[in-house]
Each structure stands twice: as structure tokens, then as C-alpha cells.
Amino acid sequence: MRPVIASVVVASSALGLVAMSSVWNDAHAQAWVEAKGNLDVDLDYNLAMSDKIVHDSTPATPNAGTTTQELTIGAGYVPIPKLAVTASLPLVLLKYVGDKTAYPHAGGGRYDDGATHATLTDLRAGVRYQVLEDPVALSPHVAVSIPVTDYETVGNTVAGRHLKALHLGLSVGRLFTEALYAHALYEFSLVERYDRNADTERIGQNRSDAAVTIGYKLLDQKLDIHLDGSMRITHGGISFDDLNTLPLQQLMFHDAILAESIFLAGGGVSYQITDSLAANLGARLFVTGTNTQNANVFALGVAWSPL
16 A cells, blocks of 8 residues: 555745645655556645745745635546546635735735635646656656636735646655655646736746655554655746845736745644545644745645545
8 A cells, every 4th residue: 555645735925925836735645656447536625824924035024924725626547557647626715914004015916905815726637657666666747737717916915826837747655664655756847927017927937846755654554644845946036135126017026926935844644544535634834935935834634535
């Protein structure tokens, strides 16, 4: 039985931009693919809370946090041996909990009123293929993500960057014993430019995401306890430290073109309730980052395998 990993989503945000990265939505370790005909359906809930904006080298911006709740439904199916087809769609609820008058945005900010705003965000669909079992499990994957609603991208509280992306990645897993395992994932995303105007379109949006998990199984492998770390690095973008030097058309829409980086660490526990039903609980806490919010993420979810 391959390990089950709690579905803790990376919360990457700048001025309230809690863009939940769908690469973490799969509740199972992506290096392993189940048997032909297997169907998994996942329902995951994530709560991200922040209270300030972390800059690059200048002091943080206080009282500018956002509370974000994300409910994601996902599914994976194995139509032929070693090939998994996956899809997921998040529903996000955002509430700005900072000072509503201190940081106005000339370019927008319709979610900055302190009310709770709900929106669907980006549909993600992809495939992964397990090319190796021993000495390690190895599975490359390819996916696309496409915005499905016209959500806000400017302000202290926004649901994402509203950009289509192509995701290319690789997952590696190793079973050291029947109980002890490790799993690592890397993904590079080719992201379209933010074309609000010519100045924003010049800024690159590509990024790298990575995650590492070390876990141990108890109680006949039904109980899975694991430590997790995840990070995001944006290749390109602008810094909060440079806002005073930006042209006006970049300054007004800087939220969607920031050079964001973030590292979260934590752990979780999963339990196989029946052969077809598993539940998970986890947390990843903010360790460091630049041009982002200090978001801590807490998650719970269930995974059902009817086939």
C-alpha cells in the first residue's frame, strides 16, 4: 500500500493574494499510481490565516492579513496501468481582516471591504505516469490550470492571479520499510503574462513549487504520521521594496506581478478508516518568505475510493 499524505495546500499570498496551489490538492503521494480501474474522490478543506505582509528587506506591513477558506473537490482515475488522470476545482472564501482604510488600492480592491467573498478559482486537470517502481517510485506529470470565474486579482484580498498555466513536474517516492517512507515533488509552471497593460505584461510569472514528506505508518499501516515541507519561488516579478520606482501602470496592479517566495513546514496524520475511506488532518506553518503574507495553513480532508 502506497502512503497517504495529508492534503495541505501551499498558501502563497501578497497583499492578501492567497493563491492556493493545486499541486498540493492530491491527497495521495504522487510517485505511486494505483491499480488499473482505481477511482479516488477527494474533498479537502484548508484554512489559511495571516496578519501581515512580509517584504524583501524592508520592514513588514502590519495589520494587513486575510483569512482564506478553501474547499476543493478532486478526483483521480487510472484508465490503464500506471497512468492516473486527475482533476480538481477549488471554491475559495476570502475575508480581509486587516485595516480597511490604511492600504487602499487605486487599481481595484473589491474584496477589501471586510466581508466574506466566495468564488471558484482555477480548474486543474492533468495526468501522471509511473515509470519506475524500484529502487524508487518515479512519476512525471503534466497538468493545466484554467481560471473559471472572473475573480479579483488586485487589492489586499484576492483569490489568485487569474492566469492560465502549464505545469510540468516529477514525483519521487521511496519505501525504506513497510512503515517508513519518503516522498518528494517538484513542479515547474509555465504561466501566461498578466496582460492588464503593456507594463504588467513584461513581467514574468513562471514559478517553481517543491514539497518533501517523511512519514511512518502504525496500526497495521492504517495510521500515517508525517512531517512535511513545501516551498514556492517565482521566477521574475517585482519586489515591494521597489514600489516607489515602478511606472504607474505596474504600481496599480503590483499584486499580480510580485516576485513571491514562501516556505512552509509542518506535519499531519492520516487514518485509513476502511479499505475505501481515509481521513487526514495537517498543518503547515509559515517559516520564511518574501513579497508574501505570513500565512499559516491548516487542513483536513477525506479520500474515498469507490473503485
